[in-house]
Amino acid sequence: MTEIEEIKTNINEDLMILTGNHAAAHAFRQAKVGVISAYPITPQSPVVEKIAEFISEGKLKARFVKVESEHSALAVCCAASATGSRVGTATSAHGLELMYEMLPWAAGNRLPIIINLATRSLGAPWSVWTDHSDFITIRDVGWIQFMCENNQEIYDTNFQAFKIAEDPRVFLPVIVAYDGYILSHTMMPVKLENQEKIDEFLPPLKHHINLSDITQVKGIDPVTTPHVIKRAEGTAPGYYEYRYALQKSLESSIDIIKEVHDEFARKFGRSYGNGIYKTVQTEDADTIIYAMGSVASQARVAIKQLRKEGIKIGILSLKLFRPYPWDDLREFFKNIENVIVFDRDIGYGYEGVLSYELKSALYGLKDRPNIKGFIVGLGGRDVTTEHITTGVHRALNEFKQGLSTNKTDFLGLKLDELYDYDESTYFTRG
Amino acid sequence: MDLPEEEFIYPGTRACAGCGMALIYRIALKALGAKTLVTVPASCLTVLHGMQGFCSTKVSVYHTPFATTGASASGILASLEDKGLADEIIVLAFAGDGGTTDIGIQALSGAAERGTNFIYACYDNEAYMNTGVQRSGSTPLGVRTTTTPEGKDVHKKNMPKILEAHGIPYVATANAAYPLDLFEKFKRAKEVKGPKYMHILSPCPPGWGYEPKDTILIGRLANETGFWPLYEVINGKFELSKPSKKYLDSSKRKPITDYLKSQKRFKFIDETTRKIYEEYIEHVWNEIKGRLENQ
């Protein structure tokens, strides 16, 4: 069979060529989300545009609340979820930051809300291009966070996200993230699944609050004191107990995330590693590149060259960023010699978030791998194969010399091109 | 007395003795009935509802962060519409003046602009009372609060006018001291489709500085001095409410000093400010006269 014939026989009618944004929109459509509220922001706007198109064409029966800000967008989602509907929204960067007040609110109320995040760098200065800074800023509020590498993964992860979020053992909000422009605006083949199969996989939501049932009078998220309140009518937990429950549910959701991933793989024939992370050529590797999203995708190209050099190198592409898969990562890295981390973000004042979180996870291991972190691609600066190979070489060199530091090491800066730039004289010169 | 006997608030709430808001909420729920979902931002009303585990109301309440009341109501309504229950269940947003005129104004404006079918009731105790009497956008001129110890130097925001400008079908002012009028307005609002806004004067004993037993008296003085005219704007048509009709005649109005002397919060009002109040009241009623004549 010629290559063309092989492609032709493999072409599926359900195979569409979609941008990441549209893949997310299709996922919302097929998940039969009941209330969507969203606000336009680059590079996410096509998600809400496509959803509006679906609704006006009658392909999606949902209430689309066209709110006046992202803060209101998540507030609408929270209230609609508490009233008992399946809800979702999409945003980026400053939109996510504007939603920040509502993020712990959604987690604390245990609302199964899905946010699709087209990642984008945070200003100042203004930037519409991708990096993972917005994704990592929300890591402490109690949301489940996924990072995707391709558009099929965006589509698939959304269904898994709804199923995980709405599982009665979980009831937590979920963010599904993907790189702005690199995935959000790039077209890739995405197989859309049969609606009946999706319905089998994702049954209707049975919300634990459901205010729409007014026969059951409930007060939702009142002022909650530090004390346990005991009276004749019953006992109520204190704030500490509610937050304990949130943390423990996050920790135990990892098993359910794996469970749902495996069920999806069995039903639809596509898997993403073990649902927590994906590996590339790690079976015989003693050196691992640790990254997520677009950086991991670039690393897949880079290791071809590095392998040719004889380095036994593989990739661990992190998919589940929160809850932090502490056990799984410790198990994976305990026999690894070298880890080179590429962060498309910085925990400012410290170092790349993937880097220092991995170091803290491996603390206590008898034999710890050498770990070095690099910063790459902030503000959408292209992450190239050269950056990754340079980083690996530099790291391996430093490991040989026994050096270790937490100081950030940037790859891809163009400071040499700025030899004549000085802001203090910028406006005075001719 | 054609108000229903059924109470929707149980006795023994955390509201202060003589709280104007407690009376307003009680009357509002009587008018709207059991098939109501309420959303409440951070406010004194949050406290009235009670601490964790146990609440004081017979209707479900969704507490929401300070800035989000309008959005929260939009969300509840969207879910009800999605489930096909929007015709059966009323969505009521109940917020204080801080959560309406200041931090909540964006969400309220958005909800009004979208034509959201809900009732937004702002109980106006003219300061951030829940956090200890700080000034809000709704605090009148010259009032002493903890953040304006010499008296507020700017006028109060006219929220009913702002909502009128959104072109919504029902805007009304009301007063805790006139519960029958309040009841009728909520009943009328219930029948209107689209955004409904009620701005209700809510006298506050600790915040305004008077004895709890005088809540109704002081609320009544606000109307009798012409300071708080009661009216409705139904589809753009202005209607003065019965308790305020006689004050079109300025000779029937009590002097504003009666109102100012009754509360400690006006203690620092000097001659100049008092004159501004008198002019302001003249101006408000001239405007009302003009509206009634020209429509």
Next chain:
Amino acid sequence: MTDSKKDYQKILGSVQKPVIGEAGETGTWSPKKPIIDLSKCIPVKSRKPSCFNCWLYCPEAVIMRSIPPKIDLIHCKGCGICMEECPVKAITMEEVKSE
């Protein structure tokens, strides 16, 4: 998966169910309580539902629209609004000594 729930699985979001006296016996907030002089009270005198201003203006819903109006003294905060609004001054606020 067993049926027994772990402790954290029984706790989700902070919720409330309705109770009377959420703030406790709020009657203890004030020693003064409203006493109705039945000889003046309009519904008592006319023996039919009428007036009931005290019921209407009570912010706490502790007055019942019965003849005579019954007041829940366990929860009455003693604000005195009923005394002010009674058109015939039938209500006085008096210190009620608990037995």
